[in-house]
Amino acid sequence: MDDRITLRLARYRPEEEAEPTFEEYEVPCRKDWVVLDGLNYIKDQLDGTLSFRWSCRMGICGSCGMTVNGEPKLTCETFLTDYAPGPVRIEPLQNFPVIRDLIVEMTDFMQKLTTIKPWIVRDEERPLAEGEYRQTPDEMSEYMQYSMCINCMLCYAACPVYSLDPKFIGPAAIALAQRYNLDSRDEGSGERLDILSQHEGIWACTFVGECTEVCPKDVDPAGAIQRYKLDAALTSLKSFLLPWGAR
Amino acid sequence: MRAAIAIAETNPRLRVAVVSKVYPMRSHTVSAEGGAAGVIAADDSLDEHAYDTISGGDWLCDQDAVDEFVKEAPQELLRLEHWGCPWSRTPEGRIAVRAFGGMQKKRTWFAADKTGFHMLHTLFQTSLKYTSVVRYDEWFVTKLLVDDGRVQGVVAIELMSGKIQPILAKAVILCTGGCGRVFPFTTNASIKTGDGMALAYAAGAPLKDMEFIQYHPTGLPFTGILITEAARAEGGWLLNKDGYRYLQDYNLGTPEPEPVLRSMELGPRDRLSQAFVKEVEKGRAIDGPYGAVVHLDLRHLGRQVIDAKIPFVRELCQKYQNIDPVKELIPVRPVIHYVMGGVHTDIDGATPLAGLYAAGEVACVSINGANRLGSNSLPELLVFGARAGRAAAEYASTQTDPNSSLLAQAEDERRRLERDFLHKTDGAERLATIRTEMQETMEQGAGIYRSGEGLTRAADRLRELQERFRNVAMQDSSRTFNTELTAVLELSFMLDVAESIVHCALRREESRGAHQRTDFTGRDDERFLAHSLNYRNSDGSSRVEYLPVTITRWLPGERVYGR
Ligand SMILES: Cc1cc2nc3c(=O)[nH]c(=O)nc-3n(C[C@H](O)[C@H](O)[C@H](O)COP(=O)(O)OP(=O)(O)OC[C@H]3O[C@@H](n4cnc5c(N)ncnc54)[C@H](O)[C@@H]3O)c2cc1C
Numbered sequence: 001m002d003d004r005i006t007l008r009l010a011r012y013r014p015e016e017e018a019e020p021t022f023e024e025y026e027v028p029c030r031k032d033w034v035v036l037d038g039l040n041y042i043k044d045q046l047d048g049t050l051s052f053r054w055s056c057r058m059g060i061c062g063s064c065g066m067t068v069n070g071e072p073k074l075t076c077e078t079f080l081t082d083y084a085p086g087p088v089r090i091e092p093l094q095n096f097p098v099i100r101d102l103i104v105e106m107t108d109f110m111q112k113l114t115t116i117k118p119w120i121v122r123d124e125e126r127p128l129a130e131g132e133y134r135q136t137p138d139e140m141s142e143y144m145q146y147s148m149c150i151n152c153m154l155c156y157a158a159c160p161v162y163s164l165d166p167k168f169i170g171p172a173a174i175a176l177a178q179r180y181n182l183d184s185r186d187e188g189s190g191e192r193l194d195i196l197s198q199h200e201g202i203w204a205c206t207f208v209g210e211c212t213e214v215c216p217k218d219v220d221p222a223g224a225i226q227r228y229k230l231d232a233a234l235t236s237l238k239s240f241l242l243p244w245g246a247r
Numbered sequence: 248m249r250a251a252i253a254i255a256e257t258n259p260r261l262r263v264a265v266v267s268k269v270y271p272m273r274s275h276t277v278s279a280e281g282g283a284a285g286v287i288a289a290d291d292s293l294d295e296h297a298y299d300t301i302s303g304g305d306w307l308c309d310q311d312a313v314d315e316f317v318k319e320a321p322q323e324l325l326r327l328e329h330w331g332c333p334w335s336r337t338p339e340g341r342i343a344v345r346a347f348g349g350m351q352k353k354r355t356w357f358a359a360d361k362t363g364f365h366m367l368h369t370l371f372q373t374s375l376k377y378t379s380v381v382r383y384d385e386w387f388v389t390k391l392l393v394d395d396g397r398v399q400g401v402v403a404i405e406l407m408s409g410k411i412q413p414i415l416a417k418a419v420i421l422c423t424g425g426c427g428r429v430f431p432f433t434t435n436a437s438i439k440t441g442d443g444m445a446l447a448y449a450a451g452a453p454l455k456d457m458e459f460i461q462y463h464p465t466g467l468p469f470t471g472i473l474i475t476e477a478a479r480a481e482g483g484w485l486l487n488k489d490g491y492r493y494l495q496d497y498n499l500g501t502p503e504p505e506p507v508l509r510s511m512e513l514g515p516r517d518r519l520s521q522a523f524v525k526e527v528e529k530g531r532a533i534d535g536p537y538g539a540v541v542h543l544d545l546r547h548l549g550r551q552v553i554d555a556k557i558p559f560v561r562e563l564c565q566k567y568q569n570i571d572p573v574k575e576l577i578p579v580r581p582v583i584h585y586v587m588g589g590v591h592t593d594i595d596g597a598t599p600l601a602g603l604y605a606a607g608e609v610a611c612v613s614i615n616g617a618n619r620l621g622s623n624s625l626p627e628l629l630v631f632g633a634r635a636g637r638a639a640a641e642y643a644s645t646q647t648d649p650n651s652s653l654l655a656q657a658e659d660e661r662r663r664l665e666r667d668f669l670h671k672t673d674g675a676e677r678l679a680t681i682r683t684e685m686q687e688t689m690e691q692g693a694g695i696y697r698s699g700e701g702l703t704r705a706a707d708r709l710r711e712l713q714e715r716f717r718n719v720a721m722q723d724s725s726r727t728f729n730t731e732l733t734a735v736l737e738l739s740f741m742l743d744v745a746e747s748i749v750h751c752a753l754r755r756e757e758s759r760g761a762h763q764r765t766d767f768t769g770r771d772d773e774r775f776l777a778h779s780l781n782y783r784n785s786d787g788s789s790r791v792e793y794l795p796v797t798i799t800r801w802l803p804g805e806r807v808y809g810r
Pocket residue numbers: 266267268269270271273274275276277278279280281282283284362363386387388389422423424425434435436438439442443473475584585606607608609621622623624625626628
């Protein structure tokens with residue numbers, strides 16, 4: 001007989017109820033089961049109406065972020081046994097509007113993503129015939145860490161600034177802007193600095209570093225923000241000293 | 248994504264809708280680890296890549312398509328470099344390449360062991376700069392709209408609101424990926440349910456070579472998480488319970504301490520997975536809690552190589568298996584990974600149905616034949632995604648606006664979804680039970696080794712399951728993000744795809760590549776040097792026809808590995 005564990009799930013069905021409620025389900029607590037396995041067990045065996053997102057179940061697609069016992073987690077790599085004997089409280093990610101049950105709306109992030117121009121910007125594109133851009137392993141390591149973001153939104157759920165000011169462009173978007181800024185093939189950092197500096201929120205970031213702490217992919221968005229602030233301060237200093245616009 | 252960019256570049260006046268049931272950067276390409284093949288090394292040649300692909304595919308590849316593929320792959324990979332893909336580099340800053348199974352030269356580009364992740368995010372992020380590309384994120388397609396013999400759009404559910412709506416178009420490109428989820432144990436994500444194949448089949452386009460399903464030799468037990476072939480390319484060994492490199496007993500070469508291309512652990516996937524079954528039969532595998540396994544040994548590579556070249560492998564093993572490959576053996580077993588077959592297309596991604604194109608794993612061009620070589624699929628997405636995009640753009644530029652009669656069809660589809668699922672109150676069968684039984688049926692009947700008897704039984708059981716599916720019980724009648732509705736539609740797609748696999752497998756009375764029959768053990772070029780084409784008849788039954796393979800330069804020969 002398997003051990004069992006109780007999952008206390010936030011449920012919200014907007015067509016039926018005005019407020020989220022909690023429901024409890026008992027699921028097997030097996031050694032190799034992650035929280036997501038528990039949720040699928042509920043959906044398949046106990047209650048087909050439960051809704052949540054998932055896909056790869058190997059921590060790379062970024063779909064399955066939820067709040068587990070108060071902390072933002074990828075549920076496909078969070079083991080049930082770590083919470084034994086339970087109960088485990090599972091809620092949608094904080095700081096986002098809830099669409100239903102454990103599913104949050106992230107349209108806002110998708111729009112922000114486009115505004116920071118997350119693509120290689122060049123004055124002149126290199127013809128294919130000239131082969132690859134040379135980029136040494138050292139040059140790569142400048143931006144590599146910031147390119148590992150899976151857009152899982154855990155950092156937004158943990159961010160105290162975003163919770164107060166949803167206009168704040170947020171940790172992952174800034175990290176991605178830095179990913180391109182620091183890429184030796186890119187020439188768009190000026191444009192991106194202008195865009196980011198329009199977002200007041202960034203100066204409100206206090207470097208508490210919650211984003212970096214919860215990030216499952218070690219992206220270190222807090223470091224990216226810090227670096228951005230330095231660059232931005234330098235640039236505005238320069239434009240102050242060289243008002244004719246050298247950048 | 249590649250197709251969308253190609254359309255935007257071919258004709259910026261066309262409006263492109265990218266419809267996806269998950270946010271595009273969550274598509275399953277994100278999980279691909281190992282790499283993407285394209286000839287760049289000085290000692291390599293297009294002909295060698297073509298030959299490896301064709302012999303790897305047991306001569307079922309169309310050689311004209313393979314020629315185009317190997318020629319364009321390096322260009323496409325380079326284009327991705329220009330778009331920002333962080334390909335791993337040599338110390339001088341040039342593109343680095345690694346070895347891969349079945350390839351005689353090092354030609355696999357890689358971004359550490361997160362190649363698919365970086366490719367997908369690069370493509371997605373680059374696509375954001377094209378303003379003519381409009382995304383329908385989290386819209387689930389349920390039907391292709393066909394009128395006047397032309398595909399002119401789709402019906403889709405907007406998941407957030409539950410709205411069921413037509414999206415009309417002058418041309419449709421299916422890029423919906425594979426169908427690994429018809430089997431119980433797979434590396435494939437939950438979204439890989441063969442939707443595009445079933446949609447095309449229902450609309451009248453044939454499915455090609457569906458019997459060829461690839462097992463990857465090294466998946467983690469229980470989760471099915473893939474341990475990439477790159478682990479063997481970097482020098483990993485496969486060991487049986489006696490610590491013996493058993494592949495030497497299966498005509499795959501002799502063991503050397505260093506990896507040898509096209510030999511032993513770097514043989515093709517079909518042969519390695521078949522060797523596993525034989526090892527189990529000989530009682531030389533290891534018993535694990537989830538059935539028999541063998542061991543993948545990376546210990547001799549050392550921490551440095553593992554952390555530099557295959558860090559994700561270490562992360563996955565530590566996280567999901569509680570094992571550190573630097574010090575311990577990894578338990579692995581074959582796992583369903585890829586489908587060689589798919590919607591029949593020509594070299595420009597066009598299906599026989601006007602206005603319908605397909606590219607990626609959903610399509611069968613065919614360059615993969617009876618067994619795909621590792622690292623050929625990712626470049627296939629780029630090469631044929633771009634070709635399909637260009638061809639569809641040209642076609643769409645010459646078409647008139649879609650007929651308004653399609654709206655009536657879309658209305659019918661909405662009523663069907665409501666009647667059969669959303670408003671359904673009767674029904675006694677549990678969705679998950681039918682799904683599990685389908686998956687077990689497929690594993691038992693259409694696994695690594697198949698027989699006429701087993702396949703006939705599987706076909707009968709699938710028929711039965713189709714019947715029982717009509718009696719499925721629905722608990723969720725709400726509109727907002729109804730994932731029971733998507734799950735039931737995915738199940739209906741999978742049942743159709745499963746039947747297609749079994750029907751094609753039953754008729755192919757020979758053994759070739761990934762299709763091994765215990766009752767027809769040899770390859771039979773006389774009868775079966777041909778693609779299976781599976782059509783849906785108007786009464787709903789299915790028929791299989793054959794189409795000769797295009798052979799240009801390489802006559803069918805013996806597949807030789809390790810010599
Ligand atoms: C774990 C793993 C590792 C791999 N490693 C490698 C490797 O190293 N090298 C290599 O060459 N190949 C590799 N492969 C194979 C390769 O990754 C896949 O064949 C390829 O990524 C498939 O891409 P695709 O674009 O065809 O489909 P996907 O990336 O699966 O995308 C399908 C898209 O279609 C959408 N879709 C599907 N159905 C619907 C619907 N009904 N309505 C709306 N949208 C829909 C989905 O939302 C998704 O966006 C690997 C595969 C796996 C599983």
